[in-house]
Amino acid sequence: MVVPASSATAAPAAPAAEAAAACATPWSADKVYLGGDTVSHAGHNWSASWWTQGTAPADTGQWGVWVDKGACGDGGGDPDPDPSGFVVSEAQFNQMFPNRNPFYTYRGLVDALQSYPGFANTGSEETKKREAAAFLANISHETAGLYYIVEQNEANYPHYCDDSKPYGCPAGQAAYYGRGPIQLSWNFNYKAAGDALGIDLLNNPYLVERDPAVAMQTALWYWNTQQGPGTMTAHDAMVGGHGFGQTIWAINGALECEGGNPAQVQSRIDKYRNYTAMLGVTPGSNLSC
Template sequence: MSRLRALAALAALTLTGALLAVIPSTAASAAACATPWQSAAVYTSGMQVSHNGRNYQAKWWTQSEAPPGTTGVWQDLGACGGSTPPPPDGTCNHPNWIAGTWYPAGSIVRYTNGQYYIAEHDNPGYDPIISTWYWNPYTCSGTPPTSSPPPTNPGGFVVSEAQFRQMFPNRNSFYTYSGLINALNAYPAFARTGSATVQRQEAAAFLANVYHETGGLVHIVEQNTANYPHYCDSGQPYGCPAGQAAYYGRGPIQLSWNFNYNAAGAALGLPLLTNPWLVQNDAAVAWKTAIWYWMTQHGPGTMTAHNAMVTGAGFGQTIRSINGSIECNGGNPAQVQSRVTRYQQFVGILGVPAGANLYC
């Protein structure tokens, strides 16, 4: 009997061991994902994050080093969320996209059109249907949904109207996208020279400078009215037929001085010397004067802003061509930084790198 009891006990232990061996593998599943890692956040010892489908724990203070990192600060806790079965009918259950929210790569959101998108690159809440470099369509099966190709942008411009709206969310209604498109035929080489990347870089550079000059396309005319009488160079043979104080800054580049109105008018076939108010009353004219300056004038610089971008001289040279005598060479680094920051934002929206030589 004792031998039978021993065999029974051994069998029970063996069965229990087998069950124990089976139970963990059945119950084992990836842990829930911790809060997604954010480059701007500060993490201290013991704090946990998720990144690219894995959980990590900080060993000491860290910031900006994405897990798994190279310094050893992140302890890999294993895969997360991987064993969660997909919804039964193939539908998704992900949070709604919120503009301005930081989304690390791998984030999945539901957009306002009811479709889902996955972040291909970390981004500060760019619009999924505009910033296609940052977002891709997503289904729960991981298969991108079929969709018709986006419509060709009017005039062949590399910036779509949706991207334009994203760049200038608070713009004055005077500055229409259609006005910009109508102005493109004045200089066909604008944002159409070089590779697709160069074309987008030039468009971003132009619009970044425009943003800076007008406070985000808010101001149509120069705000300091005390300057108005100063823009008449009476030494010019044609003088100031529209009046002493008529040639103040207007439009996206804030065109000013009677000699600039005269030159722009001659180039564009418009009576700007005698009727400078056209620039503040006609959106297409306003955009044309800005593109005229960009394409043909080098100001205090040594090259046009257009040539700076298509030859690889860099964004910094566009600043020099527009206001380099005041801002460059340490003249006003805050203003230079403002332009550079905006340019970096705009190339991000267009999905291209910023390139070299950003400063002047």
């Protein structure tokens, strides 16, 4: 029997019912969804990042993070938050790099964060997520989706030794080729990164292709401390609100920016847009260089 709402014996609505009332229309495998369309699935509301059909929310980057923050049942928040506090969850990392080399692990990235605690941890929550997205977009571009660990053109290997340096090239003339997420190369960069990280990379450059955390540490070293051909570090660019385009300058601006290689620039921007959408933030302005 249905008890009238005016009855003194009426019970308050159950929390689950209240949550259910906040749910969007259930996801359907047969329906086509466009960017911004919202559905409910697995206890949460989700927003499509772009065109999708037949792919359940949370399975790939075609769907953004939870958008309900408490609706649809179980408390909201980002999926599988890491105890490290990193703004990108392991589930989101897997969505961003579905075809990555097993060498590149989420745990390796999180462990590397200890070397640069200000990375993706400075400013507003939006700024933190934008910096994380910017870093991950650039390393995705550099490594074809975290697939390549070392530089593929072996003919370049002997050219990365500047033996005019007082410390020379103790690991060998052809030992300082590109490795890791930002393809660390040249003996002087291995020495500088190693000195900053407290690791002897000048004598042991192979650590960058054998230890996932060291590989990520070298990428974070460059991101946080080197401005390359640009005018600021990539970290300062994102924290200072200068825009994603300045991170491209810091990494490869001499070859790509100001019309040097617009296709490469656009590739970086596209990845950044996708990753910020996954993290539930806008990309901001000044995306190109």
